[in-house]
Amino acid sequence: MPTKMDRRCFLGATCSTALGAGAPWVLPSTVFGQSSPSNRINIGVIGLGTRGIPDMKVFMQNEDVQIRAICDVNKASGGYRDESTVMGLEPALRIANQYYAEKQKSGTYNGVFTTSDFRDILERDDIDAVALVVPDHWHATMTRMAAEAGKDVFCQKPLTLTLGEGQEMIKTVRKHGRVLQTASQYRSNCRARHACELVLNGRIGKLKSMRVRIGYNNKIGPGPGWEPMPVPNDFDYDMWLGPAPRAAYHEKRCLYKFRFNLDYSGGQITNLGAHAIDIAQWGNGSSLTGPVEVEGIGAKWLPDGSLFNTALESTFRARYANGVELICESSGEAMGVRFEGTEGWIEFVLVGGKFRASSKSLENEIIGLDEIHLPVSNLERTFDNPGNFYADHVRNFLDCVITREDPLEPVEVGHRTASVCHLWNIAIKNIGKKLNWDPDKEKFTNDDSANSMCTRPTHDWS
Incomplete structure (x- = not known):
C-alpha cells in the first residue's frame, strides 16, 4: 500500500x-x-x-x-x-x-x-x-x-x-x-480522486472487489485476404513502423487504427483499460504493484488473417495479495470502475465523470486531515465543479518540470497500470489457465510460455 x-x-x-x-x-x-x-x-x-x-x-x-x-x-x-x-x-x-x-x-x-x-x-x-x-x-x-x-x-x-x-x-x-x-x-479528476480516497479510508468497509468496464472496438478493419496498398505520398511509413516488425502498408494499419493491431497496441484493453484500471489501482492502493493471479475468462476474435487482431471483447479476472478481486470486461455500458466493499459500493463512470454510491451520504463525506490523501493537480476543483481535468493534468506536469517533483502519474505508476492491461491480454490468450504473477520480479511463476509473451523482438529501425 x-x-x-x-x-x-x-x-x-x-x-x-x-x-x-x-x-x-x-x-x-x-x-x-x-x-x-x-x-x-x-x-x-x-x-x-x-x-x-x-x-x-x-x-x-x-x-x-x-x-x-x-x-x-x-x-x-x-x-x-x-x-x-x-x-x-x-x-x-x-x-x-x-x-x-x-x-x-x-x-x-x-x-x-x-x-x-x-x-x-x-x-x-x-x-x-x-x-x-x-x-x-x-x-x-x-x-x-x-x-x-x-x-x-x-x-x-x-x-x-x-x-x-x-x-x-x-x-x-x-x-x-x-x-x-x-x-x-x-x-486529475477530483471525483475519481474522491472515490478512491473514500475506498482507501474504509468508507465502504473492507474492499472486496473492483469491476472495470471498457468499450468495444470502434473501428472495422479488413478481414482475411486483405490486399496491401501503396504508401501515400508525404507519409514516412518506414519511420512510422520504427521498432515494429516490417509489414505491408494498408491505410487501416496506421493513424488511429493502429490500436487494433497487436504489433502496435493492445486494443481497447490497453487503450481504455489504461484509464479505468488506473483508477482501480489507485483506489486499491496498488499503484506500485500488481495482482498475484490472473485468469482469462473469455474472448472473441476476428478470423485469423484479419488486419485487426486484438480482442473484440473479453472478460478477465485478477486477484491481489490483499485478497481484492479485479473483474474486467468489455461492455456496452459507459466505461467505469465500481469498488465493492463489505459495507457498500462506490462507482466512478469515466465518461461524463459521474460518481455513484450505495448511499447518497458518501458524496458529501469529508476526508479528515489525519486520513489518507491522494495527490492533487488543482486545489481549486470541487466535486461539483471538476473543471477541465485534462488541462489540469498537463499543468501538473508543467509544474513538476519547474519544481522537479514527481507528477501525479510518474513512470513507475504508468508502468504498473499498463502492466495490468498487458496481463489481461496475455490471460485471454491462455484461457483455461490460472497464471500466477510475481509483481516484484514481474514474471509468471507457473508458465514459461506466458513469460515469453512479456517481451517481443524489435526491428533495428535506426
Whole structure:
C-alpha cells in the first residue's frame, strides 16, 4: 500500500499548485539551463494526430509554455478517428502559427520548427520537454531517447507496449533525473480522486472487489485476404513502423487504427483499460504493484488473417495479495470502475465523470486531515465543479518540470497500470489457465510460455 508515496506526492503537488498552477510564470533561464532561449518551458510535440493536435493546443494555452518544435511522419491527411478531419504536420503548424500570431498581434508567426524525424527535436538545445503522442510501439524507445537527451516527457497512455519495456523506461528516466507524466488524466479528476480516497479510508468497509468496464472496438478493419496498398505520398511509413516488425502498408494499419493491431497496441484493453484500471489501482492502493493471479475468462476474435487482431471483447479476472478481486470486461455500458466493499459500493463512470454510491451520504463525506490523501493537480476543483481535468493534468506536469517533483502519474505508476492491461491480454490468450504473477520480479511463476509473451523482438529501425 503506497500510502507514504501518496502523502509525499500529495505534499509536492499541493506545494506546486499553491505556487500558482495555471498562472503565468516568470522564470530565470537557469531553471532550464543557459541554452534555453527564453524563460518559458519550451515544448516539442511528437505526433500530431487524433490526440496530438489537441494536446498541443492544451500545452500552448499555458502562459509559461512555448511550442518550439513539432514532428509527424504524416504531412497531412484524413483517416484518423474522425475520418474526414485532416491532421498531421502541416495542419498542426497552421494552428500553432495562427495561435502565436494572434497572441502577438503581429499578423504572422513562423517560429515553430517542423520535422518528420523526432530525433531532430531531441537534438535541439532549446527544448525542455517533449509530448509523445505516438502509437504505443514507439513509447518506450522515444521515452528512453528523450530522457538520455535531457528532456522531460509527457507520454500518452498506455505507457508501454509490452510488460518488459517498463523497467527499462524507469531506469532511464530515473538515471537521467527526468520528469515523466503518464497521460492517464483521470487521476486529475477530483471525483475519481474522491472515490478512491473514500475506498482507501474504509468508507465502504473492507474492499472486496473492483469491476472495470471498457468499450468495444470502434473501428472495422479488413478481414482475411486483405490486399496491401501503396504508401501515400508525404507519409514516412518506414519511420512510422520504427521498432515494429516490417509489414505491408494498408491505410487501416496506421493513424488511429493502429490500436487494433497487436504489433502496435493492445486494443481497447490497453487503450481504455489504461484509464479505468488506473483508477482501480489507485483506489486499491496498488499503484506500485500488481495482482498475484490472473485468469482469462473469455474472448472473441476476428478470423485469423484479419488486419485487426486484438480482442473484440473479453472478460478477465485478477486477484491481489490483499485478497481484492479485479473483474474486467468489455461492455456496452459507459466505461467505469465500481469498488465493492463489505459495507457498500462506490462507482466512478469515466465518461461524463459521474460518481455513484450505495448511499447518497458518501458524496458529501469529508476526508479528515489525519486520513489518507491522494495527490492533487488543482486545489481549486470541487466535486461539483471538476473543471477541465485534462488541462489540469498537463499543468501538473508543467509544474513538476519547474519544481522537479514527481507528477501525479510518474513512470513507475504508468508502468504498473499498463502492466495490468498487458496481463489481461496475455490471460485471454491462455484461457483455461490460472497464471500466477510475481509483481516484484514481474514474471509468471507457473508458465514459461506466458513469460515469453512479456517481451517481443524489435526491428533495428535506426
